[in-house]
Amino acid sequence: MDLTWMEWTPITAYFFIFIGCTLAVMTVWQVLSPTVERKGFLPMATTRGDRLFVGLLGGCYILLAFIGLSEVSLWYALAVALAFLGGVMRFG
Amino acid sequence: MEKWDDNKAWFLVLPVFLVVAFSAIIPLMTVVNYSVQDIMAPGQGIFVGPEWYREVLHDPRLHEAFLRQLIYSFTVLAIEIPLGIAVALTLPSKGWKVSACLVLLALPLLIPWNVVGTIWVVFSRPDIGLAGVTINELLGIPYNYTADPMDSWLTVVIMDIWHWTPLVVLLCYAGLQAIPEAYYQAAKIDGASRWAVFRFIQLPKMRGVLMIAVLLRFMDSFMIYTEPFVLTGGGPGNSTTFLSQFLTKMAIGQFDLGPAAAFSLIYFLVILLLSYIFYTVITNLGKGVAK
Numbered sequence: 352m353d354l355t356w357m358e359w360t361p362i363t364a365y366f367f368i369f370i371g372c373t374l375a376v377m378t379v380w381q382v383l384s385p386t387v388e389r390k391g392f393l394p395m396a397t398t399r400g401d402r403l404f405v406g407l408l409g410g411c412y413i414l415l416a417f418i419g420l421s422e423v424s425l426w427y428a429l430a431v432a433l434a435f436l437g438g439v440m441r442f443g
Numbered sequence: 444m445e446k447w448d449d450n451k452a453w454f455l456v457l458p459v460f461l462v463v464a465f466s467a468i469i470p471l472m473t474v475v476n477y478s479v480q481d482i483m484a485p486g487q488g489i490f491v492g493p494e495w496y497r498e499v500l501h502d503p504r505l506h507e508a509f510l511r512q513l514i515y516s517f518t519v520l521a522i523e524i525p526l527g528i529a530v531a532l533t534l535p536s537k538g539w540k541v542s543a544c545l546v547l548l549a550l551p552l553l554i555p556w557n558v559v560g561t562i563w564v565v566f567s568r569p570d571i572g573l574a575g576v577t578i579n580e581l582l583g584i585p586y587n588y589t590a591d592p593m594d595s596w597l598t599v600v601i602m603d604i605w606h607w608t609p610l611v612v613l614l615c616y617a618g619l620q621a622i623p624e625a626y627y628q629a630a631k632i633d634g635a636s637r638w639a640v641f642r643f644i645q646l647p648k649m650r651g652v653l654m655i656a657v658l659l660r661f662m663d664s665f666m667i668y669t670e671p672f673v674l675t676g677g678g679p680g681n682s683t684t685f686l687s688q689f690l691t692k693m694a695i696g697q698f699d700l701g702p703a704a705a706f707s708l709i710y711f712l713v714i715l716l717l718s719y720i721f722y723t724v725i726t727n728l729g730k731g732v733a734k
Contacts, residue, residue, distance in 0.1 A: 415712070
């Protein structure tokens, strides 16, 4: 199948592989030990999937904020976004 | 014998997943790919990293369109939701009048969006339109939606209210009809006022449908394109150029696929965030009431 129209680049491919693997791992984790809703620092009770969603969405906004408001290297932004994702997953 | 969950039902979701993958996920992935490249021709893209995002985020025209869009969506929500609830409360609950009212209310929903725009173009024309002539000649208020930004704004907002309030009414009406008679009888015995019945019985029971109404109306109004495009074409000036129209100009008018893709993703993230906040707030409000 010709996928030229999708204009893949290695970086976007890695990004989607990361998302796909995350979803696969979350599914396996859910099957092995089903999530229980709990209340952390986020204002509402969340399940593991909710926290992943909030973490990823927040990560996107962190990257956009770095792009829009500063000229700092995006590797720092990525580090902050991943730290945010980890923080929300653990303490959210 | 230990009982185990049968999860085979999940396979029934597979067709939906395939359709969504084909119609939404793969196109979205393509947009992500386009947003980081400068594409000259198919297969000839140059990787530019976050360049288009930077350009789009610093574009003052985008900031203006975004602000306009937010004001528009919140104005429409602030009017349509209370109005929809109020109309639903006044509708008859049984007899032939129910069908008559529901059919009449549903009429605007059956009209295609571009036809709604065309109807309002003719209706609002200051020289020949029924509304335009009435406002100008009979009321003596100068009104010209093609020249005055305020008039064009009001026309677009009223058009949306005319078109979409019936949806809110129908949803709220369905919610109200689902309340068992016993609640009203209990309220009557307790001597509850009309306001107390609304506040403590009808409103909490309508929570589910109201959530759907708010989400649908928010997302739809945030993505509005056809009606203002037909009615005002985004003008006068840029006064009714909302985000979708701005995006279309960028993607199809100027064929700037990279910046348009970056902008689409930012647009998508904004809708995702706001919808998630609405959803969470309304779901948790319900939990508060239940306690």
